[in-house]
Amino acid sequence: MKHLKTVTFVFLTILLTSCSSDDDSNSSETNFIHVGDASFEMKTAVVQPSLSSVYLGLTNSTEAEINxxxxxxxxxxxxxxxxxxxxxxxxxxxxxxxxxxYSLEFIVNGDVINSEFENGFSQFYKSGSNADLEVTSGHITVIDYSVDNITLSLEFERADGVLVSGTYNGSFIYLDDTNN
Structure with missing residues (x-):
């Protein structure tokens, strides 16, 4: 009987360990934008409301780098x-x-020089010089938006058929433009 309890314990431990590793498989996909087969990690979100619109930005730079x-x-x-x-x-x-x-764009491998974004390679946009990179459908969903956290997802399709998707869940930089 003692041997049966040991075998049962070992079996349950293996079973529980193997199940728990599957649960964490999607956690690495949070805070990424996927353009076709390419993935881009996003580390920081920026929100800046104004009187006529709200700006939403995601970047692979940290908050300290942005500051x-x-x-x-x-x-x-x-x-x-x-x-x-x-x-x-x-x-x-x-x-x-x-x-x-009314404006949408994703550029990779650019530079920020004197607080201005320059260079880089466009992955998609709402309107631009390459019709294949223009998004033809899609949306951004704000799942949660509170004082210290934003959770959102995005899905778009480019004119060339490439699918774009992404998620972000974390803190954000809030820039208040209404006082200017």
Whole structure:
């Protein structure tokens, strides 16, 4: 009987260990933008409401790097997603379709010089010089938006058929433009 209890314990331990590793398999996909087969990690979100629209940005730069760029530091190899949504501010639980977004762009491997984003390679945009890179459908969904956290997802399709998806869940930099 003692041997049976030991075998049962070992079996349950193996079973529970093997099940728990499957549960964590999707955690590495949070805070990424996927363009076709390419993946780009996003480390920081920026939200800036104004009187006519709200700016939403995601970047692979850290908050400390972004703050340093405001003081003149140069950043290299910056991936930068930006959207300007036709609302005063973001609303939790709201989905913003392409018609609600008047500018949209994702550029990779750019530089921030004197607080300005330069260079880089466009992955997609709402309107630009290469019709294949223009998004033809899609949306951004704000799942949660509170004082210290934002959770969102995005899905778009480019004119050339490439699918774009992404998620972000974390803190964000809030820039208040309403006082300017």
């Amino acid at each position: 340093a760029s405001f003081s003149g530091a140069t950043l290299n190899n910056v991936d930068y997603f930006s959207a300007r949504i036709n609302e005063f501010d973001l609303t939790p639980g709201e989905t913003y379709d392409l018609d609600d977004i």
